[in-house]
Amino acid sequence: MRIRKYRAPSINEAIAMVKETLGPDAMILSTRKLGEEGRGSLFEVEAVPAGDCHAGSDGDALGRLRSELMSIKQMIRVLDHSNGVMEELVKNPALMQLYGRLLKCGISAPHVRRLLERAGCFNGYATQSADILHRRVINEIGKAIRVKEIFEGEGGGKVIAAFVGTTGVGKTTTIAKLAALLMLKAGKRVGFISIDNYRVGAMDQLKTYASILGVPCFPAFNRQDLSFALNRMERAQVVLIDTAGQSQYDLDRIDQLRAMLPSGLSVGVHLLLSVSTTEVEMDNTIRSFEPLNVQSIIFTKLDEAQTCGTVLNQMMKKDLSVSYVTTGQNVPEDIEKATRRNILKRILYHR
Numbered sequence: 308m309r310i311r312k313y314r315a316p317s318i319n320e321a322i323a324m325v326k327e328t329l330g331p332d333a334m335i336l337s338t339r340k341l342g343e344e345g346r347g348s349l350f351e352v353e354a355v356p357a358g359d360c361h362a363g364s365d366g367d368a369l370g371r372l373r374s375e376l377m378s379i380k381q382m383i384r385v386l387d388h389s390n391g392v393m394e395e396l397v398k399n400p401a402l403m404q405l406y407g408r409l410l411k412c413g414i415s416a417p418h419v420r421r422l423l424e425r426a427g428c429f430n431g432y433a434t435q436s437a438d439i440l441h442r443r444v445i446n447e448i449g450k451a452i453r454v455k456e457i458f459e460g461e462g463g464g465k466v467i468a469a470f471v472g473t474t475g476v477g478k479t480t481t482i483a484k485l486a487a488l489l490m491l492k493a494g495k496r497v498g499f500i501s502i503d504n505y506r507v508g509a510m511d512q513l514k515t516y517a518s519i520l521g522v523p524c525f526p527a528f529n530r531q532d533l534s535f536a537l538n539r540m541e542r543a544q545v546v547l548i549d550t551a552g553q554s555q556y557d558l559d560r561i562d563q564l565r566a567m568l569p570s571g572l573s574v575g576v577h578l579l580l581s582v583s584t585t586e587v588e589m590d591n592t593i594r595s596f597e598p599l600n601v602q603s604i605i606f607t608k609l610d611e612a613q614t615c616g617t618v619l620n621q622m623m624k625k626d627l628s629v630s631y632v633t634t635g636q637n638v639p640e641d642i643e644k645a646t647r648r649n650i651l652k653r654i655l656y657h658r
């Protein structure tokens with residue numbers, strides 16, 4: 308393996324030199340600051356031509372080395388998102404690489420930084436090995452993940468759960484998946500209520516699932532209907548309420564929904580967010596649905612997303628817990644109950 312060294316007054320310039328002479332597929336081996344030289348600072352980047360990284364096996368050492376290499380693309384991503392921490396990152400190639408990997412998972416730069424800070428990577432651990440850094444950061448990610456069990460009624464009482472979110476996010480499908488899970492795995496008696504009364508035929512989809520599963524299903528157009536329906540489903544241990552898909556911008560409708568949900572009865576409200584929407588859209592949706600006193604988040608359409616880092620971003624931004632994630636259109640298979648472990652796996656190793 309031919310290692311080349313490039314020196315320049317900034318990392319960006321040194322990387323540009325690598326790209327220019329070795330091409331865009333070259334791999335970065337290490338970056339470091341050579342201290343202040345003369346008037347300014349000097350950085351050194353070690354790189355290897357792309358072909359050399361795949362050369363015959365030199366045993367474990369090369370294997371390990373190869374796993375520590377960073378592509379130019381990865382490096383440029385780090386450069387673009389490393390305001391203020393580059394000084395720290397250049398002290399340790401393993402830290403630099405970890406930073407790049409976390410960004411690649413879709414975790415936003417401020418959160419990556421916060422995780423590394425919490426894990427002590429910027430103070431005193433600068434020389435730690437990749438293994439130790441990884442372990443410490445994974446531990447911090449684990450701490451940031453909050454999960455919630457939403458069907459354990461207090462004292463085994465009836466659980467009423469309403470599912471809210473924008474149109475098409477997957478509410479009705481998710482309710483069908485949950486009903487099947489609850490019936491088949493937990494042996495619970497389930498009932499459906501639909502307050503999706505804005506669109507003609509909106510209830511048909513829920514009714515179809517209800518008849519397949521053999522569960523009662525009632526529509527509700529106002530609060531009275533809702534209490535009536537709840538009374539008729541006295542025997543149900545879990546009542547799942549489907550709601551009209553609100554636009555996150557239609558605050559009036561969200562308010563109408565809030566007025567309909569009985570305050571006396573304890574109805575748990577769960578907000579669905581599609582992982583394939585932008586972070587800004589998610590922020591807006593969460594803010595709009597806040598008046599409903601949301602108890603948990605269900606992230607949907609993980610199968611459509613390249614990364615799931617946004618799940619962690621949301622949890623680090625807001626005091627939210629995840630109850631379930633959905634991973635496809637198949638009813639009832641494509642749903643997972645959130646555990647710290649599977650959420651962590653989704654965040655770090657989704658693809």
Ligand SMILES: Nc1nc2c(ncn2[C@@H]2O[C@H](COP(=O)(O)OP(=O)(O)O)[C@@H](O)[C@H]2O)c(=O)[nH]1
Nearest residue numbers: 474475476477478479480607608633634635636
């Ligand atoms: N790829 C994918 N599609 C999903 C998922 N959940 C729901 N969908 C699809 O999204 C569309 C809208 O779902 P629906 O339950 O009607 O959304 P609602 O308007 O919120 O009730 C349907 O085509 C579903 O099959 C998921 O986890 N992954």
Ligand SMILES: [Mg+2]
Nearest residue numbers: 478479480503
């Ligand atoms: Mg629906």
